[in-house]
Each structure stands twice: as structure tokens, then as C-alpha cells.
Amino acid sequence: MAKQSPETVLNTDRYDRRLYGNIKERAEELQKLEAEVGKEIPTAASLLQDVWAGLYKARPRVLEEVPPSLRANQAIMNEVLNLPKFEDLRQGTRLDEWSSALGTMAIGPEVTKFIPEEIKDAARYEQEAQKLLDQAQGLDLAASDLDAAGQNEQAEGLRQQAQQLNQQGQELMAQAETIANNAVNKMKTRQVRLNVGKACQETQENLENARAFSWGTSPGQAQVLKSQDKFTLARRLTQDYRLRAIAKLAGRLSRIALHKRKTRKRQLPLESTGIMLGGDLSRVLPSELSLLSHPVLKKDFLRRYAERKLLQYELRGHENEGKGPVVCCLDSSGSMEGRQEIWSKAVMLALFQIAAREKRAFACIHFGSRDEIKVFEFPEPRKASPVDVAEAAAFFFGGGTDFEMPLKKALEIMKKSTYKKGDIVFITDGECMVSDKFIREFKKVKAEKEFSMYSVVINADPGGVTPFSDGIAMFDGKDDAGVVEVVFGGR
Known part of the structure; x- marks a missing residue:
């Protein structure tokens, strides 16, 4: 009887394969990768599934016996599973199907290119051999039926044909084995380790950076970042160097900001009871x-x-039951492009973390020229979609600079809130005058809602923000200690 060949070289079961199939149906990028790597060598698609299973399964193990066509996959997965960096990555992907898919997207292209072309010949011989072996099995079964019917001579003839086909099949299978073994012996396994190690590290960094767009990156805080959101964000981080830089810097600023808010001395009104x-x-x-x-x-x-x-x-x-919104007005004019844009958006993400931790509404207002205004509101940051937060960080106008329109939008948000004592942070590298009439209206609402107004000026004259600011921090593009104190050390 012909032996059923495994579909992969790892100890996967029907559930694993069905789960991978479901992920692939929903991840168009994974479908494209499988189609691309499978153009030349069909077994490359099987290797992608093995990489996913290696990241997903609690205890992945390479099978000892695999068909010749999967012999190269077996050798590659033996190398991959023994890599310390792969095991480090597994700490964040184990039993997480979407994070495992992300790792597959990064590692897959690096390992499939090491499958030798000779494997195609081994696969062809294996396929032809399997056909002959299946035919031989069919003839044996037919011979048994003839024996049962008393037609012994005809049965013996079928058995002889089956024997010949079986022998031809075994010879072809032996040729496939020889081709596959020779191909595997020529593989540069050291290079496999180097390429996979780098891909594992990049994937791990992207998974970590993706958390910058949700709340709870500080130790002990709960995570609300769903697995599929992590996949979407991390893939976007791979493709967008700006978001990657913003997330990396935001991680540092968030830790500083949350620590500062947590450890600051709080003066509560006290009375003897x-x-x-x-x-x-x-x-x-x-x-x-x-x-x-x-x-x-x-x-x-x-x-x-x-x-x-x-x-x-x-x-x-006695402490107030709640506080007003945190609003970040971001200058998205053309002069902010580059490092200043990345830094300002990292500050915005750190403010988002504070709003989530303190259960306050949050809004990000991008402004450019007078008619260029874009508002991203998050009434409950803890329930916000990380993908939407990333969208707020990625947005950019690239036009001129006008201060009055974003300040009007900030006032509208403050007026809508039932709480007082909100915070507005205004970040710009430009100069713009605001009318006296608006300043009077701004100060009137400010007194009613008791919010604080902080401005961060990047390499520019602070004169334009002075009329409406409670505190001003100057940023030279290098040392942000003063900014941290003004922006994150508030009440």
C-alpha cells in the first residue's frame, strides 16, 4: 500500500492547517507571497505554512520522515527552529495566529529562496513514482477481488503487472531521493541562519512598535491591541519608515511621560474630619x-x-471626579516635514497614552494653511482602534501655517466636554498672528472650562503663541528635556 505523504515537514494537524487557511483567506498579502514564491518551486508554499506553524505552535517539531520533494524544507526548518532569535520571536507569536502570519511574511521570502532548483526534478520523479505506486495498489486490490470470484489466473496476471509497476515506482522514488539528498547537501545553511535571524529581529521590533498606537505600553498596564490589528500595524510599519520612526520615539516618550505623571507630587485639598x-x-x-x-x-x-x-x-x-480632554494641535505644514514631524507625532502618541491612562477624551488636530484642518477624535482612548490612531499619526498636509483655525477647533472640543481642567498642547515651527478678538474669546472659554494651554515651539520665535499660552517650551531638535517638563508635568 502506498504511504500517504505529509503536507508539511512539521507536526501540524488538521486544525493547524485549517487555521492557516483561514488566515491566508483574510490576508491578501500572504496570498500574494505564496503565489510569488510558488511560481518556480511549488514546495515553497508548503514551507511558508511550516514557518507559520513554527511560530504559532506551542511545541513545533520537524518530522523525521518526509518525501524527497520536502527534504529541502525539512533541512531549512531544522535550521530555523534552532535559531535563538527565532525562539525569541516565538515568545510574542506563540498561539497568536496573526502575529505568526506577520513573522511568516518577513521570514518566508528569506527561506524560500534557499530551496534548490533541483528539488523540482525530485518532485517530478516523486510524482511519477507515486502514480505508479497508486496504480500498483489498484491492481493488487483488483487481483484480490478476482481471487474471491475464483478467477485465479486473471488475478495472478494483475499481480505480476502490479509488481512491475511497483518496482518502477520504487526506482523512480530512489532517483528522487538521490536528487533531493544531493541538493540538500549543497544548501548554504549558514546563510539561512543569518537571513532568518535578521528577519526575526525586524519582526519583533515591528510588533513592539505597533503597541505605540494603543494604550498600555507601560509595565503593568493591560493591552487592548488585537492580534489582527498588530498584523495590520506591523505590516504598515514595515512599509512606512516615518511611522516606524514615530513609534520607536513614542515608546521612549510614553515611558517618560507616564512615569512623570505617576510619580509627580499631587497636592490634594485636605480637611480634618x-x-x-x-x-x-x-x-x-x-x-x-x-x-x-x-x-x-x-x-x-x-x-x-x-x-x-x-x-x-x-x-x-478631595479630588475631582474627572478631567477634560487632552487635545494635541500638530503643525502639519511643509516646513515640519522630516525629523520635526516625527518628533511632534511621537509627543502626540505619548499624550494619547496619558489620556488613556487618566480616562480622558483625546483629540489630534492637524493644521496647515487656513483651510487645511483635520481632526481625529477619540472620546474613549482605551476603546480606540490602534489602526485609527496610526492613521492620525500618519496624516500630513504639507502646506502653510495658520494658528486660529486649529485653536477654534480645540475650543469646540473643550466646550463639548462635561469636565473642566483639560489640556491643549500646541506644537509648531511656524509664526502666525492671532486676532485680538479671538484671543478674548479664547481666554473667556479658557476661564470657564479651566483648561491649560501649553505650546512647543521648534526652532522659531515664540511670539506668535505667547498671547494664548500658559507655558512655552522651546525645542532645538535635540534636547527635549524642557519640553517633557512643560508638556507632561502638568497638573
Whole structure:
């Protein structure tokens, strides 16, 4: 009986193959890659599935026995699974079908090109051999039926034909084995390790950078980035160097910003609500402190201090239930293109992280010339689509500069909010005058909604932002410590 050949060289099952098929149906890029690599060598498509399974499965293992046509795939996957960088990547892709697909997109082109062309000959011989072996099996079955019907001579004739076909099939299979083994021996496995290692590192970086477009990159914060969103974002990061640079810088700024907000000293209004027992010397009653002057009662004071049983004031603080929106106005004029655009958008993403952490609405306002205005609003940043956040970061006008229109949009957002004490951050490298009439209206709404207004000026005169700013930070394109203090150290 002819032996059923495996479809892949890893220990995949029907569920694995069905899941990969579902991913491929929904990922057009994966379909295109499979079609491209499979043009010359059909077994390259099978290798893509093996790479995916190697990233996805909890315990991937290379099969010991595979047909000649998959012998090169077997050798390649043995190299890949033993790579430390591949194992590092698996920490973020294991049992995550879309992250595994992303890794396949990066690693697949690097490994399929190492499949020797001779494998095509091995596959052809294998296919012809399998046909002969299947025919031989069919004749054997037919001979058994004839025996059962008492037609022994005819059965013996079929068996002889089956034997001849089986022998021819085995000879062709042996030729396929020889071709495949010789081809594998010529493979440059060291280069496989180098190419795959680099692809694994790039994939890992893109998966990490994709998190910049969701909330919760700080330690201990929950992640809401869905697997398919990670795939979409990471693929976009691969293709767009600006987004890649923005995400990388945003990661650093977000960590600094969230740490600064978490560790800042918060002055809450306190009031005395009674007397309690404790050991806080700053709140101990004066009558208790007077005991320190008595040589005998001093010992009683120290004993009760150690036991936290001193009489002290009970204080209670009051904090507002919520805060207004965080609005980032980004200058998207032509002069911002390049490093200034990347840096300003990284600041915007860090502000998005703060808004999500503090459960505040967030808006990004891109502005250029007077008629160039684009608003991205996220009423609940924790529920925002990371793909939409990335879209906000990628947007750019490239025109002139007008301050009044984005400020009007920011005021509209502040007016809509039921909370006070919001924050507007205005980032620009341009100079533009704002009318006195608008400044009066701006200050009126500002007093009503009690929001703060911070401006960041990049290599320009701050005169244009002075009339409407509570604080101004100058950025020279290098040291952003002052900006961090002004923008992220607010109330």
C-alpha cells in the first residue's frame, strides 16, 4: 500500500492547517507571497505554512520522515527552529495566529529562496513514482477481488503487472531521493541562519512598535491591541519608515511621560474630619507631642508610637471626579516635514497614552494653511482602534501655517466636554498672528472650562503663541528635556 505523504515537514494537524487557511483567506498579502514564491518551486508554499506553524505552535517539531520533494524544507526548518532569535520571536507569536502570519511574511521570502532548483526534478520523479505506486495498489486490490470470484489466473496476471509497476515506482522514488539528498547537501545553511535571524529581529521590533498606537505600553498596564490589528500595524510599519520612526520615539516618550505623571507630587485639598490612632508624626495632636518633655511620659509616648497608637488628626482629601480632554494641535505644514514631524507625532502618541491612562477624551488636530484642518477624535482612548490612531499619526498636509483655525477647533472640543481642567498642547515651527478678538474669546472659554494651554515651539520665535499660552517650551531638535517638563508635568 502506498504511504500517504505529509503536507508539511512539521507536526501540524488538521486544525493547524485549517487555521492557516483561514488566515491566508483574510490576508491578501500572504496570498500574494505564496503565489510569488510558488511560481518556480511549488514546495515553497508548503514551507511558508511550516514557518507559520513554527511560530504559532506551542511545541513545533520537524518530522523525521518526509518525501524527497520536502527534504529541502525539512533541512531549512531544522535550521530555523534552532535559531535563538527565532525562539525569541516565538515568545510574542506563540498561539497568536496573526502575529505568526506577520513573522511568516518577513521570514518566508528569506527561506524560500534557499530551496534548490533541483528539488523540482525530485518532485517530478516523486510524482511519477507515486502514480505508479497508486496504480500498483489498484491492481493488487483488483487481483484480490478476482481471487474471491475464483478467477485465479486473471488475478495472478494483475499481480505480476502490479509488481512491475511497483518496482518502477520504487526506482523512480530512489532517483528522487538521490536528487533531493544531493541538493540538500549543497544548501548554504549558514546563510539561512543569518537571513532568518535578521528577519526575526525586524519582526519583533515591528510588533513592539505597533503597541505605540494603543494604550498600555507601560509595565503593568493591560493591552487592548488585537492580534489582527498588530498584523495590520506591523505590516504598515514595515512599509512606512516615518511611522516606524514615530513609534520607536513614542515608546521612549510614553515611558517618560507616564512615569512623570505617576510619580509627580499631587497636592490634594485636605480637611480634618476627626481623631484617630496612628503613627504619623506630622498629624499627631499637640497634647501628645507635649509628653516628650516629661522624662517618664516620654517612654509611654515612644511605646505608643511604636505601636501606632498615638492620637492624631484624621484627614481626608478631595479630588475631582474627572478631567477634560487632552487635545494635541500638530503643525502639519511643509516646513515640519522630516525629523520635526516625527518628533511632534511621537509627543502626540505619548499624550494619547496619558489620556488613556487618566480616562480622558483625546483629540489630534492637524493644521496647515487656513483651510487645511483635520481632526481625529477619540472620546474613549482605551476603546480606540490602534489602526485609527496610526492613521492620525500618519496624516500630513504639507502646506502653510495658520494658528486660529486649529485653536477654534480645540475650543469646540473643550466646550463639548462635561469636565473642566483639560489640556491643549500646541506644537509648531511656524509664526502666525492671532486676532485680538479671538484671543478674548479664547481666554473667556479658557476661564470657564479651566483648561491649560501649553505650546512647543521648534526652532522659531515664540511670539506668535505667547498671547494664548500658559507655558512655552522651546525645542532645538535635540534636547527635549524642557519640553517633557512643560508638556507632561502638568497638573
